[in-house]
Amino acid sequence: MTCQKTSHNFTKIAFKPLHTNxxxxxxLSIFLTIGTGKLYSQDITKKTTGIPTKKQIDTSKSVxxxxxxxxxxxxxxTDSIKKxxxxxxxxxxxxxxxxxxxxxxxxxxxxxxxxxxxxxxxxxxxxxxxxxxxxxxxxxxxxxxxxxxxxxxxxxxxxxxxxxxxxxxxxxxxxxxxxxxxxxxxxxxxxxxxxxxxxxxxxxxxxxxxxxxxxxxxxxxxxxxxxxxxxxxxxxxxxxxxxxxxxxxVIANVPTPIALPFAFFPMSKETSISGLILPSYNDSNTRGFSLQNGGYYFALSDNYDLTVLGDYYTNGSYGLRFESSYAKRYKYRGNINVRFENLISSERGYPDYSKQKIYNIQWSHSKDTKSTPNSSFSASVNLGSSKYFRQSINQANVGSNLNNTLSSSISYSKTFNSVPQVRMSLTATHSQNTQTEEINMTLPTLQLSVDRIYPFVGKDGLKKGFFKNINLQYNLNGRNSIVTNDSLFFKPQMFRDAKNGIEHTIPLSTNFKLFKYFSASSSFNYKEVWYTKTIKRSYDNDQSKVVDNIVNGFDAFRTYSMSSSLGTTIYGTFNFGDDKKIKSIRHVMRPSVSYGYTPSFEKYYDTYASDATGTMTKQYSRFEAGIFGAPGISNSNNLGFDLSNTFEAKVTDKDSTKVEPKKIMLLNNLNLSTSYNLNADGKTSLAWSPVRVSGGTQLFENKMNVNFGATLDPYAIDNSGARINVYNIDNGGSLFRMTSANMTLNYAISSKEKDKTKDKNVQSERNGGREDDLFGTNTDLNDSRKSQFDETDEGEDKISEFFKSELPWDMTFAYSLTYGNNNREKKIIGNSIMISANADITPKWKAGVSTGYDFVQNGVTFTQLRFERDLLSWRMDFNWTPFGSNANWGFFIGIKSGVLSDIKWDKRSNTNR
Structure with a gap:
């Protein structure tokens, strides 16, 4: 039962006007105008001083x-006599x-x-x-x-x-x-x-x-x-x-059998008050009857609260959830959700009996930047059992099942207003694959950077030319990385396997103009890496294999590299005439050439015997197992080539009142990149790397995003599929061999412009799903009163800009195509389409669908049907996933108001979860 505060309102009485006689x-007026007189019961002696006359007050009033x-x-x-x-x-x-x-x-x-x-x-x-x-x-x-x-x-x-x-x-x-x-x-x-x-x-x-x-x-x-x-x-x-x-x-003026002999509603003038939360009834084929989402709400203060919820099944399964929101104006706000479930399936002694414990922790925190401008703190945490969203008896989140990834990040940063300025940040990250149950964490990452220093700048502060533009920085990156899985999470073994190290870098760079039209830059980079653990590799005769022994103690290596680049911008305009619909097309090219050199650091390499005889030796570096890797054993001497392009046009505006032509973007970007290895001998190594082509544009008034990419290899391959030092054109083929290609389309339209500040799928995204509903909508069994659709404000204009319909609608479309040809297979690896649509069938009925089709697997992808009926003070909805591993259905009808949220009927399909 949810308690709400009250305000007082009551009734009135009607009276006929009273008429004056x-x-x-x-x-009365005649008597008042005749005069006044005085009567005394005895004589009054004369006094030497006269008593002042009392001023008369006329009390008559006019109408x-x-x-x-x-x-x-x-x-x-008013009287002169005091007593x-x-x-x-x-x-x-x-x-x-x-x-x-x-x-x-x-x-x-x-x-x-x-x-x-x-x-x-x-x-x-x-x-x-x-x-x-x-x-x-x-x-x-x-x-x-x-x-x-x-x-x-x-x-x-x-x-x-x-x-x-x-x-x-x-x-x-x-x-x-x-x-x-x-x-x-x-x-x-x-x-x-x-x-x-x-x-x-x-x-x-x-x-x-x-x-x-x-x-x-x-x-x-x-x-x-x-x-x-x-x-x-x-x-x-x-x-x-x-x-x-x-x-x-009473419903529709018809009394119902639903009655209470008495009722008690505690009320408070506070924004929220503590109170009981009544559970809902459900049943399952594998866990028996249950009471779900019962508990208590604690309104602890104006700044934070706590909700404690629980589930209980008759076969012994149970769940506990703690949800808390907190906020302090102009300081910070956030929420914490902790969920734990002890799941028992079937009965002990049966072959399908199983027992497992799953949990999930979510924490979101944001800090107002105005409170402390020089520091910030934020958190977005979603971690726990990999099977939680698939096995939970109180969550139905298809998004996390299809994305298979949980991630978290906690960061703190501070800026020290020194000269030069120093910035420091501490970050803890977490990434979890719910299918492989592998967990990658950094606990923590420390980053420290000192602002750029220009040691040769003049007193005027101008940074012009090669010499005055020379600058240097200092960066520190300390990291503690952990790779583990669900079974070892937060156990001692997890911390023993951690990798850590500190990387120092000092980049020295400058930039300048060359021949007026070219922008040149040059840099020298120094790097030093510290480790607390290294390895010693040797052949173990007892195990008959090569083993790595951990060597504890401080060790370090130092490297350096050089690079430079030269680039320019070329503009080209093609004019078609003022009388044409397309007046001109503008092409902007930004070519650049870069050179990078890194010497060999063979001194950090040792040899080890790879067999029992000791005659076969190989090289290795004791830093190989480090978090920042090991220095390179061979020098790198590469030339890089990049070309970026943009295309835009000027066209006649549809609005005849506008004189200036309208600018439209044809291609946001079209990029080509490749590199040439100057150290390649042409036999054991190939000089040219494959050409990577990527691009993207937006169509239909920026409603459709188009992105494409391809990899073009200039070399041919042999019968085994290995690259050989023969150009593809010399092997009877084309100039380039397309080894892979991909294209994605995303199109979202609606009858009206959406408010981007409203995000109906925030919780689904936090759980690991998508922000849109291509993967369906999230179902939180804790609060079924929430609509499955975007809520529109009353009085909002619902006229469609496309079809002049008063019934709003929206549609999201996504298409993905992937082509593979590494070994001349010329095969479509992926080809799928996904669609999500929502519409108001009538002013009170809403319907939605999320579905798709995989043309490679020849099957329908995840499909969800959604229906909702607005019953004014009530809401009714039905969602159905007809097939697949997540097949289920759910029906709900209840009062929208939070104060009567317990008056509902919520029925879900029996699943094996």
Whole structure:
């Protein structure tokens, strides 16, 4: 049961206007104008000093129509005698009363009544009252308000009573200013997420209310709700609790058998309050009956909370989950999810009996950069058992099953404002393959860098030319890497197998212009690597094989390399004429040539016997097992060639009012790269490396992304498929032999522009799935009230820009093609298409599908069907995965409101999970 806070709202009373007796007013006016006299019971002696006459105060008031009134009804006695046995009368009211009316305002001094008629308004202390008619009795300290009839006889101008933050819209109301008591008829009020309507409401004071014939609902239409709860008696204590008598659920004005003899709702003015979370019932073929997602919500403070949930199956399986969100304004925010399940399948003694423990930990943290500009901390963690999302009894996340990867990252960075500036970062990463159960972790990675130093720059600070542009840096990279699996995770063996080391690099570089149009750069790189463990390789006669023995202790190697590059930019424009639709095409080429040289570091290599005789020896480096590898034994002397291209066009704009032509991109990039080994002898090694071609563009107003790539090899291959030192064109083939090629298309369209800040699949992406729904939508059995579709705001424009349809829709399309020809097989390795579409069939019905087809395997890929019905205050959905290893279905119907989230029916298919 979820508890919500309340607000107070109650009802009103209608009274006929009280008419003033004209005869009495006239008679009273005559007597008041005749004069005044004094009578004494005995003579009064004369005094030498006269007593000053007391100033008379005229209390008569005039009647004014169609004007705003402001009066202070307070009786004050003024007397020169300080001590008097007669006490002055107490004021009728404790403050100023402001009032006005559209038609008339009448004041009856005799009956102490003020009558306001037609669009009447009255303001007193924290009370605001508007109504068709208001009658104020300032002798009894009471006010009456009600409706009035219009020319057709229908009641209009319902009272609106506001006291502080509480608003009541009844038919009529009677209120006492002194006692704060009230009687309200047919009140309508909002109490948190509830809308309450009561036939009669009695307000005892600001702390206690009694309601009779009340009904409450979360429907927006209080007068004709699709459902409501009917109760005869209610005691309401604002900010604390609501206690009801017999309560019956009514759907479409038809009473249902769902009833409670009494109900208790704790309420609080806090944003959230602690409370029980009722479990849902389910059953399984392999684990028996169950209660799922029952627990307790702890509202610990305004900055953090905790939800504890549990599942229990009758065969002994159980699950525990701890979920917590925390935030501090302008500082940080995040959430933590810890899940553990003890799964038992079948019964002990049966051949299919199994028992396993699985878990999953998720942590997300982000820090406000404005709080500490020189440092930052962030975390995105998703680790645990590789089988969790496939075996969990409380998660149905197909995305993680299809992607097969879990990853995590925790990072801290700090900038030291020294001269030169120093930056430091600590990062811990985790990558886990859920199929092979292999885990790669870095615990941690330390990176330290010192900003560029220009030692030869002049006093003017200008960095022009080869000499003044010389600069150097210092970088440190310390890493502790662990490769393990599920069975050894966080066990001593995992840490014993860790690899660690520190890499220091000092790059020295410069750049300058050459022949005005060329950009040249040159660099010298020094690297030093420290290890705490090395290896000694030898042949073990007992084991009859070569073994590596770990040697503990500090060791290091040092290397250096040189590189330089030369590049330019070439522009070409092809003009077709101003009268053409395509006015011109612009081609931009950026060719570059690079040279790199790394000498041989053979001094760091030793030899070992590879057989028992010791006659066969091979070279090895004691640093081979290190995390940063070993220095190269052969020198590297390479020339690199790169060419990047972009193509754009100027076309006539479809908008005739625009004079300037429109620019469109034809190819975002078209890149070619290869290299030539200057040390190649042409026999044992081949000089040219394969040419890599890659490119991409965007079509249909940037809605379709197209990416392609190919590998072109200039050399031929022999019958065994090995590359030989013969050009392919000399072997009877073409200039290049295409060894591989790939192309991907991604196309997303919708009837309206999507809000990119809204991401419906955030949790699915955190679990390891995709941000879109090509792999279907994630199902969290903990909260089925969440929609499977993108929620649209009320009042949002739903007109389609394509088909002028009022029913919104969206579609995501992905196509992938891979070609392989390493050994002249000329084979399509991969060829698949995936489609996801969502649409509103009617204004209340939504449907979606995620599916695809693999043309190589000749089969349908993952398929999910989604249906949802908007039942105003309720929601109903059905999702179905008809075939495959993840085949399942689920049906849900329940109230959307969180305060009544336990009123639902949730049914899932029986699976073997």
């Amino acid at each position: 004209l005869f009495n007013i006239v008679l 004014v129509n169609n004007a705003e009134k402001s009066t202070e009804i307070i009786n004050k006695e 008097d046995s007669i006490k002055p009368k107490k004021a009728f009211l404790d403050g100023k009363v402001k009032y006005r009316a559209e038609k008339y305002v009448k004041i009856d001094q005799k009956k102490k009544l003020i009558t306001l008629y037609d669009k009447a308004e009255l303001y007193y202390q924290d009370i605001e009252l508007t109504s068709g008619i208001i009658v104020m009795d300032y002798e009894k300290n009471e006010v009456y308000a009600g409706r009035i009839k219009d020319s057709t006889g229908a009641y209009t101008q319902y009272p609106n009573f506001k006291q502080g933050a509480n608003v009541v819209e009844p038919d009529s109301i009677r209120f006492n200013f002194k006692t704060k008591k009230a009687l309200i008829w047919n009140s309508r009020t909002d109490q948190g997420e509830f809308k309450v309507k009561a036939a009669i409401t009695k307000k005892e004071n600001d702390s206690v209310y009694f309601l009779k014939g009340a009904r409450f609902t979360t429907s927006t239409n209080l007068d004709n709700p699709e459902y409501y709860f009917q109760t005869s008696k209610v005691k309401f204590i604002p900010g604390k609790k609501v206690i009801t008598g017999l309560t019956n659920m």
